[in-house]
Amino acid sequence: MNPTLIATLAYGILALAGGIFGYIKVKSKPSLISGTISGILLLAAAIMQAMQVSGGLLFAIVVTAALVVVFAIRxxxxxxxxxxxLMLVAGIVTLVVMGTQFPTSG
Incomplete structure (x- = not known):
């Protein structure tokens, strides 16, 4: 299995689980909504990568980078x-893995 696919799946599951856990622990609806949306987007990006859909990796990078910014601010x-x-560190690791696999021209 491709390292970027594994990284995308792992970060997507972590985001989804984190949103659910945040809701369960402190009844945070924003946590549930944002965790669910970002988790689903990352899982969709992983599916795109698994199906070798053009742009799947780029989509995963964009979503992950947005989450890194949000969690850095938070x-x-x-x-x-x-x-x-935790989400910031996991996001940066995910971006590094994705960056090493991103195709470059030239």
């Missing part, structure tokens, strides 16, 4: 590692 505001720091 970490600065809250200064709490959980969940923002």
């Amino acid at each position: 970490l600065v505001k809250t200064r709490k590692f959980m969940p923002a720091g």
Whole structure:
């Protein structure tokens, strides 16, 4: 299995689970909504990659990069590692894996 596919799946599942956990723990509807949407988008990107659909990796990179920005801002505001720091680190690792596999021209 392709490393980018594994990274996309893992981060998508983590985002989805994090949103559900945030709702269960503190009844955060924004956490549930954003975690569900971002998780589903990443799982869709993983499916696109598995089916070798053009743009699947790029879609995963865009969603992951957006999440990295959101979690970086949230970490600065809250200064709490959980969940923002964890998702930030996982997102950066995911982007690194994706970046090593991204096709370049030339």
